[in-house]
Each structure stands twice: as structure tokens, then as C-alpha cells.
Amino acid sequence: MLDDLKQQVYRANMTLHRSGLVLLTFGNVSGLDAEAQLVAIKPSGVSYEELQPEQMVVLDLDGVVVEGDLRPSSDTPTHLELYRQFPGIGGITHTHSTYATAWAQARRPLPCYGTTHADYFRGPVPLTNNLTTEALTGDYELETGKAIVAAFEDIDHHQVPGVLVVSHGPFTWGSSPAEAVENAIVLEQVALTATLTESLQPQARSISSQLLDKHFLRKHGKDAYYGQAR
Amino acid sequence: MLDDLKQQVYRANMTLHRSGLVLLTFGNVSGLDAEAQLVAIKPSGVSYEELQPEQMVVLDLDGVVVEGDLRPSSDTPTHLELYRQFPGIGGITHTHSTYATAWAQARRPLPCYGTTHADYFRGPVPLTNNLTTEALTGDYELETGKAIVAAFEDIDHHQVPGVLVVSHGPFTWGSSPAEAVENAIVLEQVALTATLTESLQPQARSISSQLLDKHFLRKHGKDAYYGQAR
């Protein structure tokens, strides 16, 4: 069942592992089969060295497991909320990658200081609000998903495919599991470079909206001219 | 004698070596056989490339070597004091890992700035006091152990499985040698992320006790729901 999706999700998890963004069993990638409205996700706490494609857990968008013997990632309710609320996404990645997590722990959105950022994210990467006591002691992972959705009230989730969950770490998404991982890799790199930029220039300023648009639109949308024609 | 423990301690030392936390021959891991009340530990100054399981030195809790031709790690008296005073631990790791050592050299306990820290340590990682002249010139490694125990007067060593020895470096522990190494790896990562957090936000604040408890208890204790049921 959904063998292709499970393979995609498995491979994306292994790419994440090899990228150096995750320690131990931290981190997870999921993917959506839009037609079947089913999600495949990494099982909780399984080491990447032992992970197998057939261990991916398949759930419906209400969180009912429809296939798999293992518990899904404990972050599953966050993933499901994003699939329900962000139309058009096909994959989600969560990491505790070092630099993106540092910005989340510093409780700061990530400013756009350069064109590498602009190539992938059309503006700052937002920070979620703190959860209320009720949310923290309630359905915590679902509430985390709701906090992410709230942070995108005025932002197009297709143009800014990632977020910093306050005091926690980043989530990224994309049209596929592989693209979600690519966005996680680039987010970590731009979080690193932004950290260094501020150390070299405490009054660092964001790039102009013109340069931001130029780079984002060079890679995205109908007039994109980066890469090969498809 | 104690072949299983010696294998466990050997493998944990090699995991530590591969983790990148130790340079040259720095660092050591030990394990306790609780029934036999015997400890196995890495020999002193032997390179990881040449280390063999049968070289692990076995001692009783008074430090009498009961098996092994090599000298045990020079830090052995510190390990033994922890096994005597911290009931329930089964493994100990000592490293000079870069970021945890930097906090120790800065003479600061490590604050809890995020959920990765909270997943493993339920509160700040404490710093030992300076040793007195008498302790320094006396039985130095035993006194280091006593200083660690003193730092846990008001802290549960099961909930905060690590410490920073002032001007020196970290010790971590766990239910087994492998868990002690895992805690050393995570301590280094959270020390790194905390360093970056302060560089991005000099007024960084610790996370709330509610978020701390939520994450620690997601992974530990009777209501834990991270990972697979065992």
C-alpha cells in the first residue's frame, strides 16, 4: 500500500540523516499522497542505521494508523495539521538542526540577509508564538501545528516554506518529501550565514525587496530561468 | 570475567571515538555490573585505534584492580565515587568535548534554552565548585568526584544526568555505558546550541518550567510516549 510514497519518505529521511542535520534519532520526514489523502511518516525513535522503507507508518489525516506496526513519530499531529491547513504541500521535515534551532531558542525570526536565503524563502522565516499553558498541557503536538498555521496568517506558505517553532526548532515543507528536506538543508545554511553576518555587522540589514524578488523569482514561478527546463 | 560488561564498555568507548567528541586518547567510558559491584573502564592513554575489549580494566568499588594488565584511566577514582554515591547508574562518560568544555572553562552552568536540552536534562547542567588547595594537591581525582556529588545536593542525578567540572570538562552518566555516551553526545549538542543562542540574543532566557517538564516527561518516566514501547 502506497509503496511509492513510503519509498519516497524513506529516502528523504535517509537524505536528512546523511545531510548532517540530525543527531541520533532526532528529526523526521513525512509525505502526503494527495489523492488517497494519506500520510507516510518515520516511526518514532528508530535509528536511521536500522530504518527500512516498510517501517514507514501510514495514517489518514485524522491520525488513524492505516498501516504499520510501529508508533509514528511523536510529532505526527503537527505534520497532520500542516497537511490539513496548507493546501498543495506534499512533504514535511522537522529537525533540531544547530543554527536554525539557535534562532528558535533566541526567539527571533530569521531575517533575509542575502541571496541564498532569497533563492528559497521570499522573506523572513517566521517564529511561532509561545504556547499557552493550556496548549502545552493539552494536545501539545497538535497545538504546535496550530501555532505554525497562525504564524502564516499573512504569509504565503508556498513562498516561505519553513518556520521556526519557538524554543524548539524548524519545520520545512515542499511539494514532495525530497523538496522538504532540501528546504531544511538550505534553511540551516542560511541560519548559519545569518548568524555570522550579525557577528560581523551587528547592524546588519535585510536585502532590498527588489533583490529578494529577483532571486526568488529566478528560481520559482512562471518566469524562472534557473536549472534545466522540465 | 564480566565479558559482557567489558564488551559493552569497549563498544561505548568506540562509539564515543566515532562521535567526534574526543581528540587523541582523551575521554573514557566505564560501566558497572551492579550485581557483582565491579566496574570496567578504559585503560589510560591507549589509542582508540588499538583498543581491544579484553583491555578493559576491572576494579571493585574501592579501586582494587581485579582483572587487567594495564593501568585504568587516570580518572578512575572520579568514576568510582559517582558509582558509590549515585544509586542506579550503570555507565559514566568523561570527555573534553569542545562546547561543553567551553562552558566549564567559562565557569558557567549550562542553562536550558530549548527543547532538545529538555528532552535529556530536566534543568540546567550544574557546574562544580573550584577545588581547594588541599583537594588539588591531595587525592585529586577522588576530590573531583566528591565535588560532582556536592553539586547534586539539590538535584536528582537521574533527571540531570551530567555535570560540568569547572575549568575541566563534562561527565555524563546513564543506566548503561551506551546511555552515558548518548548523554555526552546530546550535552555537547545543547552546549553548542546554547552558545549560539547567546550570540544571537545576549538576554536569552531559559524555557518555562512547563515546556521543560513537557519535553522531559515525553521521553522519561511512566507517561513517556516517545519511541517504541519496550
Next chain:
Amino acid sequence: MLDDLKQQVYRANMTLHRSGLVLLTFGNVSGLDAEAQLVAIKPSGVSYEELQPEQMVVLDLDGVVVEGDLRPSSDTPTHLELYRQFPGIGGITHTHSTYATAWAQARRPLPCYGTTHADYFRGPVPLTNNLTTEALTGDYELETGKAIVAAFEDIDHHQVPGVLVVSHGPFTWGSSPAEAVENAIVLEQVALTATLTESLQPQARSISSQLLDKHFLRKHGKDAYYGQAR
């Protein structure tokens, strides 16, 4: 056609990939056949793992593709402007390498704080000016090349074989594609060391012109005595 140049450019791109300076498909290297007045360059957005020598795209200096089925790097007009305006160069490298990019994002030229810098760059590595709105919305990549050339109005491009494009990242060049990559590797290293130097000494000062000349001329020009006689 130009098989030797295509091999050189391919190998230089792969050296860049192995150097750790580029993430994903970022970065590109080109080379010039001075006699034929033709340039070979990496195709746009192709992963390094799949790159083949015969995929290098060959263009004339006006940007007309004379061989190759793939689109050339989107930065090609920048490369061509440099080949037209900087006589004697035979290779160009563009990266988003972390530390050089951080200086570009901090909008600061890179000062010469030590002899490693002086061994390769006889003075600070300049920063380009911001592009005007017209340049940004016009022929952007060509305008980037013109901004680089403008930054060298008073600098000898043979003695300072690199530049920081403001808010973007570095370009380096040399007598061959391989030398351009070597200069990119050294630029990243000296950008890293300069960042640390300022963190240790906020009032860091550039080295004396005498020490600068001594080191640059130890490696370059008729009295060079570093390396083997050729």
C-alpha cells in the same frame, strides 16, 4: 570540441564539490580557451553527483552557445563579462561559501589580517556596490559582472583574484579553472580566520604593507621562491 577545456572545467567543478564549499547544486566553475575565445561552464542546476565532462556548455564571449544540450549556469553572463574585461584570466569560480558569503552579507570588504591572506591576495578583497533598480530588473547577471569590474578600477585583478558581490557571495579567478578553485578555497579560509580574528580582537588591524608584500611576492612574480622551480 575543446575536450581538454571541458575536462579541466569538469574536474575543477568536482574539486569544488569535494572541497565542501558548495551545498546542493550551488556554485559553478568556468574556463576560457584563450586562443579559440570560447568558454566552457557548468550547466545550470545539475547535481554534482550526476555531472559529466561532456555536459559542460561551450559558449563564445557574446554568450552564443556553440556546443551543449543543457542550459549554461544562470551566472554565465557574469563570467563572460569578467573574461572580456580581465585580460589574462583562464578560469572563474562562483560559490556561496559560508564565511565569504557572510562578509558579503555584512557588506564589508575582507581586510588582510594575516599572512595566509597575503600569500594569495595582495590587499583587501573588495566588495561590489549595490546594483541600481535598473540593473536589478534589467540584465541582472551581466550587471553583476559590470559591478565586479567597477570594483577593480584601482586594483590589479591579477594581484587580488577575487571579489565579494554584495549580499550575494564570492567570485574568484585565476590562470586556469583549477587555480580559480584554489583561490575560492583560500578565500573561504581567510574569511573564516578573519571572522575569528575580529571576535578575539574587535580592534584588529590589517598587517603592514611590508609583511603583505613579503608574503605575496614569496609566492608570485619573478622573485618567488615558494614551491618547486618549474
Next chain:
Amino acid sequence: MLDDLKQQVYRANMTLHRSGLVLLTFGNVSGLDAEAQLVAIKPSGVSYEELQPEQMVVLDLDGVVVEGDLRPSSDTPTHLELYRQFPGIGGITHTHSTYATAWAQARRPLPCYGTTHADYFRGPVPLTNNLTTEALTGDYELETGKAIVAAFEDIDHHQVPGVLVVSHGPFTWGSSPAEAVENAIVLEQVALTATLTESLQPQARSISSQLLDKHFLRKHGKDAYYGQAR
């Protein structure tokens, strides 16, 4: 001739290469045969990938090449001055390793902030004075050696086996080429940790002389008890 020394010097150069302390062809290791009063050193500008034991250049202490077809390292006169003035050393290493070089570029001696430093260096690692114009334009590499010797007027070179050459980088030494490389590796690590210590605590203080002596003497001298008996 001196095959054993050439092998030792070759292996030490390759250890240095694998340690990650050197980029490209930077860095060099030499060794002394005390009986023959001859030195073997890496040839200048040869890549580590192609280096062969028989390429090591053998010189007497006046710099006369007695064996070898290649030019010796351009830093050879610095090495020879140290062998002439520092009795008892058997190997020397020079690198541009990142953190040690950053301290040299910041023009600061390296303070002793912890026990890792104290295990290898009994006190701060000194910084040389700037060379005069005459020294810079004269026999530069010999003058660098003299500046190092001058920095040790009041320091025992056996107890502090390394130095930071101002605006340039570190030299370390030891009883053998291998020990000189080990000291270079540890110097880089303590330079890194000291950098982080200051970022966490701008008023960082050196460790007490008692703790310094305790750690240095645990590893060195007649009462050493680290490692295995020899």
C-alpha cells in the same frame, strides 16, 4: 641515508594532513637526527596526496642540503634556528590551523583557560614580536626563528612546546616529529576552546597555577601517572 628519520617525518606530515589542520600544501613537519646533527623536512609546495618518504629533504644545521632533489620547505631556516637554539627537541611542526592562526592574527598570546591546555602547555602560549623592517626584508625565515627564540627568553621550551608567530600562525615542537604534530593538534583544540570560552565569558580568567601544575605534572616529568608505564 637517515631512512628512519625520513620515514618518521613523512608519517608525521601525513598525520598532519589527515588531522584537518592544513589546507592545500600549507604546513610542514621536520625531524632532527641528534647524533648526525641532520634535519629532514617536507619539500616546498608538494601536495600531501603525492608526497613520498624519499622526497624528504635532508640538511645540516647550517642549511646545506645533503640529500634530496627538491627544494626544502620555504620555512626551513625557521626550523633550523629552533633546532640550534632549543636543545633536546627532535621535531617541529608549522601550520596555519584556523584557531591558532586567529589568535596570532589577533596578536594575542593564548591564555590557559582549562585543563586540556594545562595537560600540554604549562602556561600561556606566547606571541612573537613584530619583525622590524630590516628583518622582514632581510633573511625573513631566519628572523622568524630568532623572534620565536626571543619569545622564550623567560619560558622553558620543554614546558611550553609551541608559539604563535604574530600575524602568521603557530609552530610547535616535541621530542619527535610525531610529538610535534600531537602538540599542533592540541594547540588548535585549546585555541578553539579558548575562543569559545571568551565568547561565553568576556571576563574569563586563567586557571590557578595549582591546577595548571597538577595537570601538567600528571602527564610530564618523574611523577607523571597518565598513560601506561614505559
